[in-house]
Amino acid sequence: MPESPPSVIFFGTCLINSLAPQAGLAAMRLLKLAGAQVRFPRAQSCCGQPAYNAGFDAQARQVARAQLDALAGTEPVVVPSASCAGMFRHQYPLLFAGHPEQARAEQLAGRVVDFCAYLQRVLAPAWTDHGPPVTVALHHSCAARRELGVTQEAHALLEALAGVTVIEPERAHECCGFGGTFALKQPEISAAMTADKAEALRATGAVVVLSQDLGCLTSLDGYWRRQQAGRQFEVQTGLQVQHIAEFLWQRVASAAVQDGLPPRDTLGAPQ
């Protein structure tokens, strides 16, 4: 471990903020546990990707500008979503090209790193796995696979855990169909893609599906819960979905450290 602990800024993402805060908290705790000093700037909100992908650049820029202020500094900015990290790294420079904030956008782009990649590449923790043996299916978002190329890192973090077997579904490279506003603009195609992905994941025989992106998990979970809703009296039809950070935290933190994690009340856990 380095002499002075590395400082990082944590960007929680709007989805995690509202839908799976326990995953964001777990990610911050893991970074801390691995020796980093973590700072969560209060002024952060959303990376602006929804408006950007919808073609509303001016609106996206307005939101992105606020993040340039909130995330100012020189430390790495760790993001528990490859999709949002990709937005910062690859799209901000394009979004601000020719605008006064161009230099700041490029500076931020250079500092942003995906959570799994930072943990694995920089902090390289050697953790003890406290959990029982389990097989997990790992789903990589398209951003993790293609935009950032950080699938290896997520895989490696899980493989390092003694009790965990990681499998990937058939046609792992294919999009899960979430695609942000795509799910609303083309709900049928989106749902067909999600259904195929969900069935491929189920065919792995794993009981949990993990991902570094909450968007994909939201769509898969929504599909499985709808399946369940249609067949109340049958056996559980879907997998439990979990952000990779939350899963890692549950495995590596000893019972004592785990105390204080708020009750899970979203995404897969019964209310």
Add this chain to the structure above:
Amino acid sequence: MKPVQRRFQPPWSRPSSLQQRLRTALARQPVRRNIARAMNGLVDKRRAAFPDAQTLEALRDQGQAIRDQALDHLPTLLRELEANCTANGIQVHWAETPAEANAQVLDIVRAAGADAVLKGKSMVSEEIGLNAALAAAGIEALETDLGEWIIQLAGEAPAHIVAPAVHLSRQEVAARFRTHFPELEIGEDIADLTALARGLLRDRFARMRVGVTGVNFLVAETGSLCLIENEGNGRLCTTLPEVHIAITGIEKVIARLDQLPPLLRLLTRSATGQPATTYVNLISGPRRTSERDGPHEVHLILLDHGRARMQADPEQRAILRCIRCGACMNHCPVYTRVGGHGYGTVYPGPLGAVLEPRLQGLQLQGELAEASSLCGACAEVCPVRIPLPQLIRRVRRDQRARQARPGLWSLWSRLQARPLQARRFTRALAGLAPALNVALRWLPSPWTRSREPPRLARQTLADLAEQEGFADD
């Protein structure tokens, strides 16, 4: 397993015509199966054709550079091409619109005194609606590419730019043949079907006076046209009739002959996984006095149809690099589920989502850009590295600028840009989570038609971070 569907649909979520087309295509299970099977095959073949990632990436760099160079110097190259073609005896015609191109073809066909033309596979002829224009003038067009011929018999449009009849199984092809040729004995074996088609087609070849084909690449320095194909019928179209008309878009030009091999290598491997096609035709003029065969006249029709405008835009120019390999659609999760007919345009898939709105206008086809999850599978395989998701976003951006109704997005962005208010707002939502989560389930939305809505947590991450001492200004 089919997702359970909610019935009720509020009036504001009525589907557009594109959505309806996509929905219909999605519901055609047999077509979906055929397309998915064929696409899986093409994906596997492409992968096998590029065993070494480094070689592939180097080749892609080369391909992109060649095409970029050509497009950056398009006006100069086109002048050079025209001069060299003319010197070779090829008659060059410029068409700004599809109507102009059709009229030029008609003039040449009439001058040749023909009432029918042989056709080699050409997507540009689809783009300009040539067959319909010919038919309206009482001229028959006989498609010679097997796939094109099959869909011509069926009165359908191509379902794929490389494999037009990919949506049909061989049983369905055989069934179509039986309808059209009730007097013939027809099996379901692919080799038999091909042989049958060849026999029927070649029978008519000898009597045709005009052949119309597309072009894969135009070589400026030598004034030649390059056409590749596997069946040999394309070569017959360019050599047997007295008059050969080649029609293509102005962007197909490249500077030098030595740039052709890398592009061909990329094209065939990306399209079908073949190291090379069975036929590579390089045409540099009509029959010379010493030669015993070949057409007496060769015409080259160069179509603009919005391409010059795309070339003038540094971002849009990238789509003109396209070498029409089809890999982007073969790998597209949307295309592989709906096929070309789902899009209802000549060019489907990611290529179509970028190109069609420019050819036909945003008003008519801008919505195509919404039929993408921006997953990036297309850009990952495109042999000339076209940033398709970026260009799809560009279409969306241009659409929004045209429609100019940010509506809810303005509210959203104003909120997200004010950190304090955003925090208060998300905290309020979290406070109402139990009620909102029930409400979300019953609120009709496109999402809830097939999936349960996401559930809001009772506390926000911002508040948890605060409690645990991570928060900081």
